[in-house]
Amino acid sequence: MGRKRRRKRKEKEEELKLTFSTASARRNVHAAPGQVQRFFFFSAAARETISVITNDGRNIVGVLKGFDQATNIILDESHERVFSTKEGVQQLVLGLYIIRGDNISIVGELDADLDSTVDWSNMRAYPLKPVIH
Structure with a gap:
């Protein structure tokens, strides 16, 4: 009987932790409706190759x-693609790079296989x- 109670209590604690962490994550990004989507996109894309305009x-x-x-x-391992009408695309190595949020226009996940086939x-x-604002 004691084991069942402990197991139920532990399951309930785990459930509460999960509920609390999910609610906490939503509360932290609840300032604007778009921020919840942004949070979950970035969480899913962490450690993936992305392109930022x-x-x-x-x-x-x-x-x-x-x-x-x-x-x-x-x-990390970032580079800038500089487009030109006269030459091919130059890739400038940047390394570890931080971009301020108010300077970001578009973020998208890259398909590494498809990206490597482009000349x-x-x-x-x-x-x-x-x-221009």
Whole structure:
């Protein structure tokens, strides 16, 4: 009888911990409706390769290492893709890189297999223009 009670109590404690941690996560990002989606996207994409388009038109690719409630992100093994109409795409190595959340325009997860098949040296395109508010 004592074992059953202990097991039930332990199961109840685990259930409460899970409920509390989920509610806590929602409460931490509940300031705006879009933030809940942002939190769960970044949680799922952690340690995945992502592409970030900044407000000044830069394209930065790297492995997502961390983020916070202001959408500041930390990228590891990152590089910037500089597009040009005259030359192929240049890839500038940045390494460990932090991008402020208010400078981020778009974040997307990259398919590494598909990305590796693209011949970036022959790709020509106009650079993105900065976002004007």
